Amino acid sequence: MPLSRRDLLCGVSAATAGFAFGRPAWTATASPNDVRQIPSTQTPVPVIGLGSWITFNVGDDPALLEQCADVIAAFAEEGGGMIDCSPMYGSSPDTIGYGLERLEDPSTIFSAEKVWTSAPGEGPDQIARSAEKWGVSNFDLLQVHNLRAWEAHLDHLFSMKDAGRLGHVGVTTSHGRRHETLERIMRAHPIDVVQLTYNAFDREAEARLLPLAQDRGIAVIVNRPYRRGALIDRFRGAPLPGWAPEIGADSWAQVLLKFAISHPAVTTAIPATRKVAHLRENKAAARGPLPNAALRRRIADDLSRL
Amino acid sequence: MGTWLTYAPGDFLMFGPEVYWRLFELQNRALWPLPAIVGLAGVACLLLVATRRPVAIRSVLMLAALACLGAAHFLATRYAPINAPMVYAAWGFGLQALVMTIVAVIGSRNLSDRDGAAATATGWALLGYATILHPFVGLAFGRPLAQAELVGIAPDPTALACLGVLSLVWPGRWGIAWSAIPFLWCVFSAATLRTLGEPQGWVLIAALLLWFLGRSTFVFIPRGRA
Numbered sequence: 001m002p003l004s005r006r007d008l009l010c011g012v013s014a015a016t017a018g019f020a021f022g023r024p025a026w027t028a029t030a031s032p033n034d035v036r037q038i039p040s041t042q043t044p045v046p047v048i049g050l051g052s053w054i055t056f057n058v059g060d061d062p063a064l065l066e067q068c069a070d071v072i073a074a075f076a077e078e079g080g081g082m083i084d085c086s087p088m089y090g091s092s093p094d095t096i097g098y099g100l101e102r103l104e105d106p107s108t109i110f111s112a113e114k115v116w117t118s119a120p121g122e123g124p125d126q127i128a129r130s131a132e133k134w135g136v137s138n139f140d141l142l143q144v145h146n147l148r149a150w151e152a153h154l155d156h157l158f159s160m161k162d163a164g165r166l167g168h169v170g171v172t173t174s175h176g177r178r179h180e181t182l183e184r185i186m187r188a189h190p191i192d193v194v195q196l197t198y199n200a201f202d203r204e205a206e207a208r209l210l211p212l213a214q215d216r217g218i219a220v221i222v223n224r225p226y227r228r229g230a231l232i233d234r235f236r237g238a239p240l241p242g243w244a245p246e247i248g249a250d251s252w253a254q255v256l257l258k259f260a261i262s263h264p265a266v267t268t269a270i271p272a273t274r275k276v277a278h279l280r281e282n283k284a285a286a287r288g289p290l291p292n293a294a295l296r297r298r299i300a301d302d303l304s305r306l
Numbered sequence: 307m308g309t310w311l312t313y314a315p316g317d318f319l320m321f322g323p324e325v326y327w328r329l330f331e332l333q334n335r336a337l338w339p340l341p342a343i344v345g346l347a348g349v350a351c352l353l354l355v356a357t358r359r360p361v362a363i364r365s366v367l368m369l370a371a372l373a374c375l376g377a378a379h380f381l382a383t384r385y386a387p388i389n390a391p392m393v394y395a396a397w398g399f400g401l402q403a404l405v406m407t408i409v410a411v412i413g414s415r416n417l418s419d420r421d422g423a424a425a426t427a428t429g430w431a432l433l434g435y436a437t438i439l440h441p442f443v444g445l446a447f448g449r450p451l452a453q454a455e456l457v458g459i460a461p462d463p464t465a466l467a468c469l470g471v472l473s474l475v476w477p478g479r480w481g482i483a484w485s486a487i488p489f490l491w492c493v494f495s496a497a498t499l500r501t502l503g504e505p506q507g508w509v510l511i512a513a514l515l516l517w518f519l520g521r522s523t524f525v526f527i528p529r530g531r532a
């Protein structure tokens with residue numbers, strides 16, 4: 001019996017989803033806003049992920065390690081999704097490994113790591129060390145961090161994917177840097193995922209990269225949705241705008257996050273936190289309505305004036 | 307090059323203030339009762355310097371060398387896991403321990419030398435601040451005493467103590483050369499603290515300005531007027 005496209009996609013999805021931890025459990029319970037798909041493999045990914053830059057770099061501090069483990073446990077309890085890290089983030093990979101080890105069921109976690117070295121020959125060893133720290137045999141996603149030595153690293157990542165040792169391949173940038181190179185890579189290479197900075201104030205990606213990602217079927221991970229907390233600090237104490245109830249936002253954090261994830265090209269956003277309450281607040285942003293195109297324009301205009 | 311110009315100091319910061327200050331609490335707890343002992347040793351050093359006897363000065367210099375090794379230990383075992391380049395800073399403090407040993411061996415000046423009065427005053431101020439006041443400065447910024455930074459355990463007060471001792475015993479140009487590592491550390495640490503948004507960075511900057519004024523008075527103003 002010939003395979004239909006649907007059968008094929010379901011098969012690909014089963015093979016790639018939860019690559020590191022087995023089959024994920026999001027699809028049965030999540031609402032449409034909660035979960036998006038990586039276009040190339042139809043892998044479902046909860047739209048609110050978890051970053052680890054700065055927040056999980058706690059060394060061997062036992063109290064802070066526990067805090068981080070609690071956040072990871074709450075993340076899994078809230079449906080899990082992408083946890084993103086990098087060898088550049090100090091002890092963050094070890095912290096994630098510590099948290100994952102305590103999970104009874106890590107199957108809802110989508111493991112996203114990076115390769116970050118200017119020496120391409122060091123990439124495989126670095127990836128192996130990261131996997132050891134996470135406590136996984138393979139990653140769901142490996143990304144070339146900040147486009148560092150990207151050509152050679154991409155070759156290696158694609159070979160890993162072809163060999164069945166990796167779920168997805170991606171590249172990252174942040175702070176709006178090197179978008180021209182990113183665009184060139186998106187056009188020329190069959191990457192699954194691109195990670196970039198996008199929020200109500202950093203909207204350069206809207207012009208070319210986000211539409212291109214939609215055209216090319218590339219998933220988009222949004223980093224710095226709060227500009228490392230600076231945007232939340234900026235609006236702290238200010239009353240929520242009149243349109244906030246329309247999108248079910250109870251806080252400025254949710255306003256900002258709902259703006260980022262409401263762009264149709266965005267697959268997941270990865271705010272970082274070391275507080276369980278903030279994690280739950282972030283997760284709640286995916287529930288309820290999201291702004292439509294008209295309201296998104298208004299949000300951007302209003303926030304720029306505040 | 308163009309891309310690098312778009313980075314702000316905060317982009318290189320890999321940890322938050324809570325994690326940073328807790329490093330000292332963890333180190334103090336792990337080494338207890340050493341923090342109490344080095345606190346008392348700091349006061350003893352001040353008394354030894356006050357005697358102005360060459361053997362006492364040499365002893366203080368050797369203790370300063372030991373203190374640098376203690377700071378290097380902190381950098382390598384506590385700080386480096388959250389900030390990998392601190393391994394190099396640990397080697398720097400190890401080198402400074404060697405410098406302090408060399409200075410102790412090859413001699414020190416007579417502390418009553420009037421030519422270096424400003425450098426001497428600066429030296430007393432920095433050494434006194436590093437050993438007596440700095441451990442308590444965190445209280446002023448709302449941090450617990452458990453996170454006290456002590457000479458011989460934490461790098462900032464150790465670097466300030468080295469600058470102070472060297473100002474006392476070697477006020478000339480060579481003394482500035484011997485002070486390069488602690489000076490550079492203090493600049494780096496002040497920048498880190500300010501990037502973290504910590505007001506304590508201003509304290510370090512003030513200490514560096516004091517050191518600079520004391521040093522420049524001796525080096526750049528004709529002898530007999532300082």
